[in-house]
Amino acid sequence: VSESAAKLPSKILELMDGFRASKALFVACKLKIFDHLKDKGPLKAVDIANEIGTSVCGTERLLDACAALGLLEKTSQGYRNTDSANTYLTSDGEYSLHGYIIHSNDHVWPLFTNLESAVKEGSRQNHRAFGRKAEDLFKDYYHSWEVKQRFMAAMHSIAHLTARDVATAFDLSQFKSACDLGGCTGALAHELVQIYPNLKVTVFDLPEVIANISYFQPSGQCTAPVTFVSGDFFKDNLPEADLYILSRVLHDWSDEKIHVLLSKISAVCKPGCGILLAEMVLDDEKKNRSTALLQSLNMLVQTEGKERSGSEYRGLLEQHGFTNVKIRLTGNLLDVILCVKT
Ligand code: SAM
Structure with a gap:
C-alpha cells in the first residue's frame, strides 16, 4: 500500500x-x-x-x-x-429477511431520499415520498392491501430474528397471561408460547392487521394458545393480562402519546403485573450505537417517534407506577426492558 x-x-x-x-x-x-x-x-x-x-x-x-x-x-x-x-x-426460509429488505427498498428508501427535508422540518415525509400523508403512519401503511402486506411481511421477518432473544432476556415464568400490544403477525407471541408453555398470549392490533394475519401463522391458521384481538390501543379497552408487551411500538410515538398508552396500561395493571418493552436502547449520551441512531433517523422520516435511551424509558415508565425497571442489552437488534407495577 x-x-x-x-x-x-x-x-x-x-x-x-x-x-x-x-x-x-x-x-x-x-x-x-x-x-x-x-x-x-x-x-x-x-x-x-x-x-x-x-x-x-x-x-x-x-x-x-x-x-x-x-x-x-x-x-x-x-x-x-x-x-x-x-x-x-x-x-x-424460516429466518428470511426478504420481507424486510423489500420494505427497505420500496418504502424506507423513498423516505430516506427526503431525509434532508425531514431534518429541516423535524417531521415525517410520507407526502414527499408517496404523495399522501394521513393522520398517522399506520393509516398510510394500511390504505392499500399491497402496502399493508409488505409492511406486515417486513415486521414478521425482522421479528423472527429477534423473538427468541426478546422472549428469553428475562425469566417470564411468573406471568400466566401476556398481551402483545401492536403484536402484528404474532411472531413474538408464537415464540413466547414455545418457551413458556403455560403462558396464554393475546396479540392486540388494529383491525386491518388482524384481518390479514392468517397468511403469517405457523400452520396457516390461528391456533390457541395465541389469540388475536382487534382494537385501537389509544381508544379501546385493553385485554386483561399479567404482562403487557410493547415491541417496537413506543419508538413510533411522541412522549405525549406514550403517556396516553402507559396510563391506560397502568389503569388495568394490578400490582405485580408488568410491562415488557423491546426496543433498541440507546446509551444515555446517545453516541455509541450507530444502528440505533440510524434507526432513530428512520423514525424521523416515517413516524412521530424516535429511539430512546434507558434513562428516557425509565422516566416514562416510572411516571405511571412502573418501578424496578430492569434493562437487558441482548446484542441482537432489540434490547429488553422489564418493569413491574408497585
Ligand atoms: N410488535 C411488532 C414487532 O415488534 O415486530 C410490530 C411492530 S410495528 C413497528 C407497530 C405495530 O403497532 C403495528 O403492528 C401496528 O399495526 C400496531 N399499531 C399501531 N397503532 C396501533 C393502535 N392504535 N392500536 C393497536 N395497534 C397499533
Missing part, C-alpha cells in the same frame, strides 16, 4: 458507497436472484438473466457486485449462494 493510499479516508469512502451496496442487495432480492440460485446454482449470468428476464450485461454486473460484497460465491461453474444468502436472502 502506497503512503498516499494508507492516508485515504477509508471510513468516509465506505460510507459514500454504502447506499450503492444497499441498493445492489435490495435489487438482487427483488429480482429473486437468491431464490433462483438456491434451487439451481451454480448458474452463469446468462442463464440467470434468461430466467428472470433481465439484460445479461446488467445481471452480470449485479452478480459480480454481490459476489464482491460476500453475498454470492463466483466459481468457474457460475455463481452460487453463500450459506448466509441461503438462510437470510431467499424468500421462503
Whole structure:
C-alpha cells in the first residue's frame, strides 16, 4: 500500500458507497436472484438473466457486485449462494429477511431520499415520498392491501430474528397471561408460547392487521394458545393480562402519546403485573450505537417517534407506577426492558 493510499479516508469512502451496496442487495432480492440460485446454482449470468428476464450485461454486473460484497460465491461453474444468502436472502426460509429488505427498498428508501427535508422540518415525509400523508403512519401503511402486506411481511421477518432473544432476556415464568400490544403477525407471541408453555398470549392490533394475519401463522391458521384481538390501543379497552408487551411500538410515538398508552396500561395493571418493552436502547449520551441512531433517523422520516435511551424509558415508565425497571442489552437488534407495577 502506497503512503498516499494508507492516508485515504477509508471510513468516509465506505460510507459514500454504502447506499450503492444497499441498493445492489435490495435489487438482487427483488429480482429473486437468491431464490433462483438456491434451487439451481451454480448458474452463469446468462442463464440467470434468461430466467428472470433481465439484460445479461446488467445481471452480470449485479452478480459480480454481490459476489464482491460476500453475498454470492463466483466459481468457474457460475455463481452460487453463500450459506448466509441461503438462510437470510431467499424468500421462503424460516429466518428470511426478504420481507424486510423489500420494505427497505420500496418504502424506507423513498423516505430516506427526503431525509434532508425531514431534518429541516423535524417531521415525517410520507407526502414527499408517496404523495399522501394521513393522520398517522399506520393509516398510510394500511390504505392499500399491497402496502399493508409488505409492511406486515417486513415486521414478521425482522421479528423472527429477534423473538427468541426478546422472549428469553428475562425469566417470564411468573406471568400466566401476556398481551402483545401492536403484536402484528404474532411472531413474538408464537415464540413466547414455545418457551413458556403455560403462558396464554393475546396479540392486540388494529383491525386491518388482524384481518390479514392468517397468511403469517405457523400452520396457516390461528391456533390457541395465541389469540388475536382487534382494537385501537389509544381508544379501546385493553385485554386483561399479567404482562403487557410493547415491541417496537413506543419508538413510533411522541412522549405525549406514550403517556396516553402507559396510563391506560397502568389503569388495568394490578400490582405485580408488568410491562415488557423491546426496543433498541440507546446509551444515555446517545453516541455509541450507530444502528440505533440510524434507526432513530428512520423514525424521523416515517413516524412521530424516535429511539430512546434507558434513562428516557425509565422516566416514562416510572411516571405511571412502573418501578424496578430492569434493562437487558441482548446484542441482537432489540434490547429488553422489564418493569413491574408497585
Ligand atoms: N410488535 C411488532 C414487532 O415488534 O415486530 C410490530 C411492530 S410495528 C413497528 C407497530 C405495530 O403497532 C403495528 O403492528 C401496528 O399495526 C400496531 N399499531 C399501531 N397503532 C396501533 C393502535 N392504535 N392500536 C393497536 N395497534 C397499533
